[in-house]
Amino acid sequence: MSSPPTGLETLLSGEHAAVYGYGMAGAVLVSFSPSAGLTVAVRGGYDALRVSRDQLTEAIATAGGSPPEPLPAYALPFPLSNAPAVVRFLTGLEDRLCVAAASTVGAAPVAAHRLLAADVLSASAVRATVLRTLAGATPSTAVTPLPGLPGR
Amino acid sequence: MAGQIRVSRRFVAGAGGLVGLVGLTSIACDASHASQAPDASGSSRAPSASLTADPFAAVDAGLRRRAVADERRLLAAAAAPPAAEPFATIRRLHRAHLRTLTGQLPAEPAGRAAPTVAALQAAEQGVAAARRTDCTGASATLAPVLASLAACANVAVHLLAAQPS
Numbered sequence: 604m605s606s607p608p609t610g611l612e613t614l615l616s617g618e619h620a621a622v623y624g625y626g627m628a629g630a631v632l633v634s635f636s637p638s639a640g641l642t643v644a645v646r647g648g649y650d651a652l653r654v655s656r657d658q659l660t661e662a663i664a665t666a667g668g669s670p671p672e673p674l675p676a677y678a679l680p681f682p683l684s685n686a687p688a689v690v691r692f693l694t695g696l697e698d699r700l701c702v703a704a705a706s707t708v709g710a711a712p713v714a715a716h717r718l719l720a721a722d723v724l725s726a727s728a729v730r731a732t733v734l735r736t737l738a739g740a741t742p743s744t745a746v747t748p749l750p751g752l753p754g755r
Numbered sequence: 756m757a758g759q760i761r762v763s764r765r766f767v768a769g770a771g772g773l774v775g776l777v778g779l780t781s782i783a784c785d786a787s788h789a790s791q792a793p794d795a796s797g798s799s800r801a802p803s804a805s806l807t808a809d810p811f812a813a814v815d816a817g818l819r820r821r822a823v824a825d826e827r828r829l830l831a832a833a834a835a836p837p838a839a840e841p842f843a844t845i846r847r848l849h850r851a852h853l854r855t856l857t858g859q860l861p862a863e864p865a866g867r868a869a870p871t872v873a874a875l876q877a878a879e880q881g882v883a884a885a886r887r888t889d890c891t892g893a894s895a896t897l898a899p900v901l902a903s904l905a906a907c908a909n910v911a912v913h914l915l916a917a918q919p920s
Contacts, residue, residue, distance in 0.1 A: 701906070708902040714793045714891035721887050721902040728906040729913050742841040746910050748851035749903040 609668045610711035611659050614720055617703040618656040619673035624696045625649040627679065628689045635686040641737050648693065648730050655723055662719055690738045697731035705751030724751050793891065811894040818889045818897060819856055822904060825882045826852045829908075830861065832870050832878055841914040845875075848907055855900065876915040883908035 629645050637645075663670040683689050704724035711717045728750035735745035830849040833842045846863075853861040870878075886905035890898040 705899040705903055708890055709895040709899040712793050717793060717891050717898060717902070718887065721890055721905055724902050725883065725887070725906040725909040728910050732910050732913060742844040742914050743847065746844060746848060746907070746914070748848045748907060749855065749900070750906045750910070752899060752903050 607666075607668060609663050609666045609713065609716055610707055611663050611716055611719065612668065612671050614700075614703050614707040614723060615656065615659040615663060616671045617700050618652055618659060618723070619671070620677050621696050621700055622649065622652045622656055623673065623677050624679075624693065625652060628683060628693055631683045632686065632689055635689070637686050637689075638737070641686060641690065644730070644733050644737060645689075645693070648697075651726055651730070655719075655726065658719060659723075662716060666713065666716075687738065690734050694731055694734045694738070697727045697734065700727040701731065701751035702753065703751075727751075809894075814892060815894050815897045818893050818901065821889065822886065822901065823853065823856050825885065826856065826904075827861070829875075829878055829882060832875055834863075841911075841918065844914065845879075845911050848911065852904055852907070872915050872918045876912055879908045879911045879915065883912065 625645060625648050629649060632641070632645060660670040680692065680695070681688065683692055701724055704720045704727060707720035708717050708724065711720055728747075731750070732745050736742075826849050830846060830853065833845045833849065850861055853859070883905045886901045886908065890901040890905070893901055
């Protein structure tokens, strides 16, 4: 018998992919002599995503659900051939995580789960802003008024 | 498994495609659960039958009013200095929020004494916490908007953190 979905499963799948993506980014970045700021952002993002991944996993399991497992590997959308490509890749991951988190806030039937998803959305939006700034964006171009909401 | 979405190997490649698809799916679901909000025990209140009032309309209206009041307060607080960053960006964000919440473009507030960066940061932090809490009581349609407002307030806190006090 299948366990009831909590609404967090899709977000956890996204977190698994993001953790993998940050791991890949960190691995290739060392060969590009990244700035200290980028190194801190990638390491910090990786650590933060692992923490929230574990929180989501525990929340799903506690609710009697089945936390989705990470895939063995994920295909990259384009080669991470230099530091700007790495930043672009990570920014895309964060933007998509924002969309998944916002959708989860609306779909989760438990208040505590909505709070978890809202926290993922906030953290991801801040990391995306940091990455855009590292890519040379100004404050006016680095932020979006409504992170995670399509077309905003 | 019912209710679960299979994740393909292409998630990162198309983390976009998949999450984008998931987003669309959730949006479609929102329309049919627009009046559902969670309670602490996890049971959702029953959706309203057609031809009856939406039981969450009043709750949503109250949460929306509170968000509008906070956005107006933050817009005014960031009104001076007029052109300096990140204040100009923060004003733009709050104007966009007000347009989303009210459907109208707000007037530019009159300039007044510049707040300290620390005061504005504290105000944004307070609003982020309020919207985060509010999203637990809102309908499935409004909750993502409130969570997104909270996220944007946290981004503003980050922008202000880079400023000298």
